[in-house]
Amino acid sequence: MQGTVYRSTGSWYQVKTLDGGFYQARMKGVFKMDEDITSTNPIAVGDIVEVVEEEKEAANAMITEIAPRRNYIVRSSPHKRSHKHIVAANLDQAVLVCTIKEPRTSRGFIDRFLVTAAAYHIPAVLVFNKKDLLKEKDREKFLEMADVYTDIGYPVLLISAAKGEGITEVQEMLKDKVTLMSGHSGVGKSSLINQLLPGMQLRTKEVSGWSGKGLHTTTFAEMFDLPDGGQIIDTPGLREFGIIDIPKTELSHYFLEMQPYITQCQFNNCLHINEPGCAVKAAVEEGEIDTDRYISYATILETIEEERY
Structure with missing residues (x-):
């Protein structure tokens, strides 16, 4: 079977x-x-x-x-940093639930998630929750971030799971697809899933009674069928997404907005940090590439060696 x-x-x-x-x-x-x-x-x-x-x-x-996997997405193993832990397989898309405040999801975390999804050829979507908590300055911050990511090509939604706002748009985006859903603890991912899956709270309570020995509900992913077709894979609240098995010279390929400039650099193995004739750095200076995204790139680049070995 x-x-x-x-x-x-x-x-x-x-x-x-x-x-x-x-x-x-x-x-x-x-x-x-x-x-x-x-x-x-x-x-x-x-x-x-x-x-x-x-x-x-x-x-x-x-x-x-x-069966052979269509794709999969990984993070570094919590037990062995040099090993991968496969979060989920055979995905149509990956959704990161974010927040502008209470708690704030860092740009670095968002960019690491997007890099990981791009590296494994999985389309990504950003869903910003807790719309109801945003004041004027917070909304301005959201609009700035939304502009950056939509310009790159990532869909961005703003919702309030607590108030039920924007849920219809999320349902349409998930319909008939297998979707990984991830996010920091506290961003309201469980509240969103409860909106998408009536009765989910009862089912969540039942998980702890399942027969698998050593079951930790905060450790393992789980798939659920959506009422209108498709599945979501709920992942535990992740503190970080370790970038592994990506050589330094390839990292820029997974920052989608850098791709058009990579071939214009003077050196084929350009890391876009200190090299002369770097088209990526020139694009940053000219405002073609967002400065905060470039900072994320440089920060991730610094950590790759320690995460790979």
Whole structure:
């Protein structure tokens, strides 16, 4: 039987089969992965798998095969910085829930998320929550940020999950797609999901009673079916998105607004910091590339070595 992994605790997996049934499944032996990756989790939420029902327990199954992934998105493992932790697989898009205040989502965090999504060829969307808390200066700050990211090509929404404002736009954006939903703790991601999934609060409480040993609801991703079609994959509140396996010379390729200028640099391996004849730096000086985005680029570039090794 073919199914999709909806939840993972690292040793047990909840798999939904094509007929709509759910199984608690274990992995059979060690899988040879198609991707040449060093991952702390061989199976991720969103994976398409083959399962065989176990005779003793009708609700239990064994995962015998993992289908090749269309794509996946990773972060650095919380346990081994040099290893990847696959957050989710087979995605149509990735949504980052952000806030201008209470708490403020830093530009650095947003840009790291966007770089990671671009590196794995996953379209990204920014959803700014807590619209109801914004005063005039906060709204001006949002409009400035929205202009920067929409000019690059990223969709930006402003909503209030608490007030139910902008939920229709979010529903339209999610319809019939598999969407990763992430964000810092405190940005209201759970409130947004509760708006999208009636009864979600009850289901969230039930998670802790699920049979997987060592289940930590703040650690593992989980997929949910949307009422109007499509799925969302809820991820835990992330403190950071570690940039891994991206060589310094490739980082600028994942800042989408830098792409048109990269080939115009004097040197092929230009890092766009101190090199002469750098078209990217010239574009920053001329206002073609946002200064804060360039600062994010330079900051991430400095941290790549320690995150890779």
